[in-house]
Amino acid sequence: MKVRKRDGKLQQFNCEKIYDAICAALNSANVTDKNHIAWEIASDIKQELILNKTKIIEIETLQDLVEAKLMTSGLTDVARRYIRYRYDRERIRHSKSKLMIDISEKLNATNVENQNANLDEKSFSGRMNEANRVVMKDYALYNCMSEMARNNHLNNEIYIHDLDSYAVGMHNCLSIPFDRLLKTGFTTRQCDVRPPKSVNTAMQLVAVIMQLQSLQQFGGVSATHLDWTMVPFVRYSFYKHFVNGLKYIEEGTLDFNKEEARDVSINDERYKKYPKVYRYAYDMTEKETYQAAEGMYHNLNTLQSRSGQQLPFSSINYGTCTLEEGRMVTKALLEVSIEGLGSLRKTPIFPCGIFQCMKGVNRKPDEPNYDLFKLALKSTSLRLYPNYVNVDWSNNAGYDINDPKTYLSTMGCRTSNGFDINGLGQTKDGRGNICPVTIIMPTLAMQAKKDVEKFMELLDKKIHEAKDMLLERFEWIASQPASSANFMYQNNTMEGYIPEEGIRSALKHGTIVIGQLGLAETLQLLIGKDHTEPEGMELAKRIEQLFKDRCDQFKQQYKLNFGVYYTPAENLCYTARNKFVEKYGVIKNVSDKEFFTNSMHVPVYKEMTPFEKIDIESQLTGYSNAGCITYVELESTSKHNIEALEALVNYAMDKDIPYFAINIPNDTCLECGFTDEFNDNCPMCGSQEIQQLRRVTGYLTGNYKTAFNKGKIEETDMRVKHNKIY
Ligand SMILES: [Zn+2]
Incomplete structure (x- = not known):
């Protein structure tokens, strides 16, 4: 019998196997004479x-027989077990096979989700990377x-970002202290790098350092004030x-000699x-600076430093140095x-340029860097950045x-370093976000049966719980050895590292942040209108106030930089909505x-x-201190109306918006280089090769x-144009 x-x-029928299985069930029940x-x-x-002269029996049928036998023998408790x-x-069995299916889909690139627009899921290293991430x-x-943490994540209540980097204990992102690194030089696994002695070398090292640092973490890297940083090297x-x-x-x-030139203005008598x-000398230096910037742009758009042919998420803040x-x-x-890259003058994707607007x-027009602000606006009109x-x-x-x-600076995505409770104050350099979670508010609104008070309680x-999840992960990250990120800890790219105290001494200056998703949908569920209407705005403020109060309180209580984060949710906006629909179906609005x-x-x-949009969102940006856009x-x-763009940026700044971006369609013909908004066909040459x-x-x-x-x-595709700007 088989x-x-x-x-x-x-397989040959074996009575002892049945015996073992029943014993296992009996063991957990309170029964005498088990064997x-x-x-x-x-x-x-x-x-x-x-x-019954059975020749072959299915395993499931055999197990059904055991179950029935236990029941008829009066051993109902054992049967249940x-x-x-x-x-x-x-x-x-199911979870193992699900895992294997997921892995093979990723290895074969049959389930390309484009969760991260920077990553090529079809490339060799991308496939390997994606399969690895599943595990x-x-x-x-x-x-x-x-x-608690796992259930919140699986139940679509609180999302854990970058889960694939959780187990190794990586942190998220960093504003790199370039002033110091370029002044002292730095070491890598293979060599020592001397401090640069020209603007050209310095700019290329900025790209190299960004690449090296991005291998120590899962998120972005930034320079917080590159114009100031470069002053000695221009000299x-x-x-x-x-x-x-x-x-x-x-x-x-x-x-004076070259070393002393570092401190001598080029306008010195x-x-x-x-x-x-x-x-x-002025002309030559200006040319060199331009070439240096161009070289850095090339490097940041070609140094694919992580698997999946990813470029470092690089951001560069500038504009205040007079x-x-x-x-x-x-x-x-x-x-x-403005010039663009390559033979077609394509818009550079990295770095994300960020112009720092500053009064005075x-x-x-009468301010010293107003001409640069105008130039920035021109660049934005053509290239979306800065x-x-x-x-x-x-x-x-x-x-x-x-x-x-x-000075306020930001990561391109929006993450920014608020006030450090552990001694660095408003300093941005050498700090970053350690880890985020995001509360998926529409799920909570459903659980609260659309009752506002119940929702507030649940929120x-x-x-x-989000706070506890962040503390859990923070401690996990802090328990990693410094040797996991030698470049970071040997060069102190993250500020404050004291070897005797472990890496927590540096991590504690970073931020741990509670994000949120779907305020608009949540308000629709709770009161049938969103924050574009006064009643919706009133409730929105109440919700944001709760986030803010709690984060302020946690910050004092745990002496860690808790913050309110307006999550980017590049992939989450989609996956969280799908999970929601699986559970609650399609609900209008x-x-x-x-x-x-x-x-x-x-x-x-x-x-x-656009002014109305700024009016609405500016009422809520003040509740966030860990990043919003x-x-x-x-x-x-x-793009032909720079004055209108200027009015818009100024309006946003005057309304106390911390970080502002303007989207202007940017379609580039890959045959002739023509750029405008034209979707399918190039109006100049008819080509359908459009970026x-x-x-x-x-x-x-891309x-x-x-x-x-x-x-x-x-x-x-659904974004409406916020026109009427004139
Ligand atoms: Zn064309």
Whole structure:
């Protein structure tokens, strides 16, 4: 007699196997004389099968027989345990096979989701990476966190970001302290790098450091004030060119050496007394700075540093330095951005340029960097970058006007470093986000049966659980050895590392943040209108106030930088909505699109002017201190109206918006290079090879029709233009 197993294989019938299974069930029940009972039942079953002349029996049928036998023997409790045992085995089998299916889909790239627009899921390394992520996520869920955390994630209540990086204990992102690294040099696994002595070398090292750092973490890297950072290196270059000029153009000497030139303004009288040499050195330095910026752009768009051919998520903040040298750097960065890359002058995807708007510096015609602000607007009109960050933002109060490291800066996506409770204050450099979670509010609204008070209670409970999830992960990350990220800890790219205290000494300056998804849909569920109406706004403020109060309280209580985060949700907007529909179905104005609205944004399909959108969102941005972005959609024709863009940016800044971006359609013909909005066919040459560039979280991405996930594609297609800007 044979037994057919689940995989179809036949196996000799073995009475002892039945005996073992019954024993296992009996063991957990309170029964005396277990062995005897088990043996009796097993023998009975064997007898029956022989009597019936059974030749082959299915394993499931055999187990059914055991169950029935236990029941008829009056052992109902044991039978129940046996059923439970079968069920558990079934579940384990199922999860194992599900895991293998997921892995093979990723390895064969048959399930390309484009969760991250920067990653090529079809490439060799992308397939390997994606398969690996499936395993790492599964491992993290079942081995690295509490049941509370796991359930919140699986139940679509609180989402754990970058779950695949959880188990190894990586952190998210970092603003790199370039001033120090470029001054002292740095070490890598293979060599020591000396401090650069020219603007060209310095800019290339910026790209290299960004690449190295991005291997130590899962998120983005930024430079917080690159124009200021480059000042000494522009001076080195100027000195070099000046000395050459003294050799060939005008005879003379300088009473300081190259090292000392670091602290000598290029407008110093000792230079200016040789006017011809001065002009020569100035021109050469300006050219070198431009080439340096161009080289850096090339590097940041080609150094694929992570598997899946990813580029580092790089962001560069600039625009406030009024020194001649810093202005030269900002001008070069903007000119390279405007010029575009490659033979077709394509819009660079990285770095994300961020212009730092600052009162008295670059906002008005009589201010020293106003010309650079205008140049920035021109670049935005053609290239979508730069975005605009508000140095005067009320939540960045207490910054030091003499220290650009404390000026408000941001990661391209929106993550930013608020006030550090552990001693670094408003300093941005050497700090970053350690980890985020996101509360999926529409799920909570359903659980609260659309009752506002119940919802607020539940939200409060979930904010507390989110805090516990962040603490769990923070401690997990802090328990990793420094040797896992040698570049970071040997060079102190994350500030504050004290070897005797472990890496917690550095991580504690970073932020741990509670994000949110779908405020608009949540309000629809609770009161049938969103925050574009006064009643909706009133409730929105109550919700955001709760987030803020709790984060402030946790920050004091745990001495860690808890913060309110308006989550980008590039992939989550889509997956969370799908999970929601599985459970609650399609609900009008809530889940009838392929996505949930990002954080507290106004839904993309609401018709309004850009000023109205700013008016609404600016009422909520003040509740966040860990990052938020507001963007508006314009017609491609607005690129010819720089004054209108200027009015818009100024309006946003005056309304205390911390981080602002303007979306102007950017379709580039890959045959002739023509750029405008034209979707399918190039109006110039008729080509259908079009790159359609759109903003996804704050960053740009390549062709959105192929690089975005389904939810984001629909969201992008549904974006209404916020016109009437004139
Ligand atoms: Zn064309």
